[in-house]
Amino acid sequence: MRKLILLLILGLSQAFADNFVYVIKIEGTINPATAEYISSSIRKAAEEGAECLIIELDTPGGLLESTRTIVKAILGAEIPVVVFVYPSGARAGSAGVFITLSAHIAAMAPGTNIGAAHPVGIGGMGDTSKVMEQKITNDAAAFVRTIAEKRNRNVKWAERAVRESISSTETEALKDSVIDLIARDLKDLLDKIDGKIVKIDSREKVLKTKDANVKFVEMNWRERLLALISDPNIAYILLLLGIYGILFELYNPGSIFPGVIGAICLILAFYSLQALPINYAGLALIILGIILLILEIKIVSHGLLTVGGAISLLLGSIMLINSPFELMQISLTVIITAVALTVLFFLFAIGMALKAQQRRPTTGKEALIGEVGIALTQFSPSKDGWATGQVRVHGEIWRAISRDKIEPNEEIVVRGVEGLTLKVEKVDRKE
Template sequence: MVINISRKLLSSLALFAAIIIFMQDVSAKQVKYIEIDGVIHPASSRFIQRAIDEANDSEAEALLIQLDTPGGLMESMRDIIKSILASDVPVIVYVSPSGSRAGSAGVFITLSAHVAAMAPGTNIGAAHPVSLGMGQEDDTTGVMEEKVLNDAVAFIRSIAEKQGRNADWAESAVRESASITETEALELGVIDVIAPSVDSLLVMLDGREVALPLGNRKLELTGVVLEEISRTWRDQFLEVISDPNIAYVLMMLGMYGLFFELYNPGTVVPGVIGGICLILAFFAFQTLPINVAGLLLIVLAIILFLLEIKVVSYGVLAIGGTISLILGSVMLIESPIPGVEISWGVILPGVIGTVLFFLVAISLSIKAQKRRPTTGLEGMIEETGEVIEKLDPVGKVKVRGEIWNAKSTVGKLPKGSQIRVQKAERNLLIVEEFKE
């Protein structure tokens, strides 16, 4: 009896201990974690904002953003910064791993973080704004650039001052494209800490106090669980089509599809695929610095190719279309930011493929124009037949098993004579005597 009681007691204690361990594991503090590697655009902006929302909803101890970016679009950057500054959960921006950088838009994002950190061997700076997709220069361009510059300076100074960072250096990063190493950034008060790894960063930040919208908060990072927020299929899809090379390929495929549909009405499938590709391409173009002149040159190239098919110009229109397509492809996306351009490895195959595609279409069109008609009145020309009612010079003939009114060019032809059609006028065939 005593043994049974002891066994039950031990079992209960073991179960209680397991529950305690489980509850401790469930209640363990979390630090949400994401990686941003590449250009800042609407797709990456949505992902970061979703991560901030998820960190707030789960009441995480902090959100850690590992950043490596050459820069990106101003509007996307501003949306990210708005979310960071409004977050009730501390946002840590960590420029890492070694060799990474926070350039252009990345400077603004790093300075806006509640904690800014960098790994050894990284750099930050060169935040001068650039005019994207203008495609022209006139007297107003300089004024607009100055307005954009002054706006960027005011913005970066405001976020630097709010987070207690070096606003003077921040201004120089915008006005003079100043760039510094992680050591210089720490010395100048641009960042808060240098850490060789995420684990060491969390240890160094444990107990640090940060200012949030609801007041100051001390980071409690001892024993936290690092949980990565993964990209959803939607995030991944938007990332893919935001690639300038993918957007360009989608546009070309869309044009091919629509051309096929126009050339062979009723095919349906090419038209549907082409329409979908064009819609996706135009969606991607909204996230990219598109040069309108480049886009118009590509449209002009397609028009010239189509005209070459309808109006044979002995290659003049085709040559013009090729030149227009090359220039348009090069000019389509105008950006000094690395990664926001169309690769020559995509442009050349695209241009060559398009030229070959239309050359084949043009050659088929020319052959079709030279081919003798086989239907209707025109299809009767050069056909042979037999007189079934004397031609004097008008009578009736039988051609292709059909009876036609006919007129002889050689005078009278008796019934049974063999004839050949010279031409057709309305419902009258003009014929001549045919001798084999």
């Protein structure tokens, strides 16, 4: 009997010890890396039997397609998902509205706000017509209405957040039934959601989060890599490095390493640019700038092509990312530094490579042409007009032919090479 009681106590303590929640932090823009991070965390939390997954959210917005992926993962989750707009000063802007509304439980910390979900510049819209913008807005409005209805939240507020870009504080959001509660911090949140009944598909789950163990889930190496290259500054640098590498390989065939690195950088850049709202006019200006800098090396323009290339590259770089979010724009410091380095790269690095290609050969038969040597024997023209003899060029003795009469020890200059025979002329000292 005593053993049975001990086993029962041990089992109960183990059960309480296993009571845990997963927590992930989302800061910055919503992109493919963020979508994968949230989706994989939901799966992991469900597989390991967590009470719930808590998403601490602070975002200005992001890509609509990535937002759809996240919402789909939350709505289809097998465990409760809690979105907590935290800490104070955080916001759930634009894409963050969709994510917060889709949660089983939506919470906000004091001093936070939610709203302004109009889809301008989201999802790589670029420069769209009014008709296309209206279509995208209508689609986003229908999407947010569906989410709000699914979670029994304020549908009218959700649609106004998309169409009118309204925004609310945490107290206003709670009053308007946009969120479920306000919590000071994570511990306060766990205490307040304890005992809440959450509906998951056709079943109900009672949350047991009070005094639960908290497990913070970090991004894995793949998600960190995707997040890194999704940064607009990194994407921009990868694009320029890719162009440098390919051009260097073209001007120096056989180098291999620059070409391989350039190709890898370009592929990564194309992935990054796919995940960002690209302005193709900006991309075209960058390509034009590169072309003008290349032409400067080949055409004497007294610096006009360089100036034009630098201006085109600068304007294209500024226009490249078409987004109202500061976090999704390229830093002006990065742009100015990159443009300056690019101009220097083309003027010096590739310029030196072209000069090296145009330099006269220093080895082989071609290197002998124009070289001066000494006649070792007398050259007396024969009936056919050619005279034969021997000369010393570069310290080597050669058989030579000439149409000039040349005396021993006279200087000669090589004018051609036929097999192992040199065509030479007598050096005219008057010249």
